[in-house]
Amino acid sequence: MPWVYDPHAGGVKIPEKTKESTRKRILAYAEKHYAGRYTRLEIRFRKQFCYIDAYMEPHVPDGFPPPGYPETREQYIERVRNTPTHLCRLRHFSEDRWSVAFYTYSKEKYEPTFFHNGSDHGTPEEGFEIGAIYLMAE
Structure with a gap:
């Protein structure tokens, strides 16, 4: 079977220096282009991967929750505020090749x-x- 390159396999473990510069770059880009669309971003690294999650303020309509809902309005807001929205996963090959x-x-x-x-x-x-795209939903 011939060898076929797959950009979604393999990758290289991310060096500490690259982790820090990548985090700063993503946060600066997000602040410039998406300020106000999220309350915070979480950027995590594991082996060759960089995971990006966003936390957002929930939109809660008037009259929520409906009768019989299993949690109060405050419980719902707190739960949603603390639930990450998974945005994407980057696979590292080199500093500007993901x-x-x-x-x-x-x-x-x-x-x-x-x-x-x-x-x-x-x-x-x-x-x-x-x-x-998840940050643009509202």
Whole structure:
């Protein structure tokens, strides 16, 4: 069987220096382009992966909760505030060469995807932009 390159397999463990610069880059990009759309971002690293989650203020309509709902309005707000919205997972190959997987809530897993320009590799900022669709929902 011939060898086929897969940008969504393998990767390289992320060095500490790259973790810190990647975190700063993503946070700066998010603040510039999505300020006010999230309350905080959580950026985690594990082996060759960078996971990006957002926390958002919930929209709660008047009259919520309906009769019989299992939690109070305050309990609901607190739970949703503390539940992350998984945006994306980046796979590291080098400092500016990452692949991206979009978190799909319908399958509850990360699904490989391409960057907006059609490439299978890009920067951390371009990867964040893929997941930022969840920040635009409101």
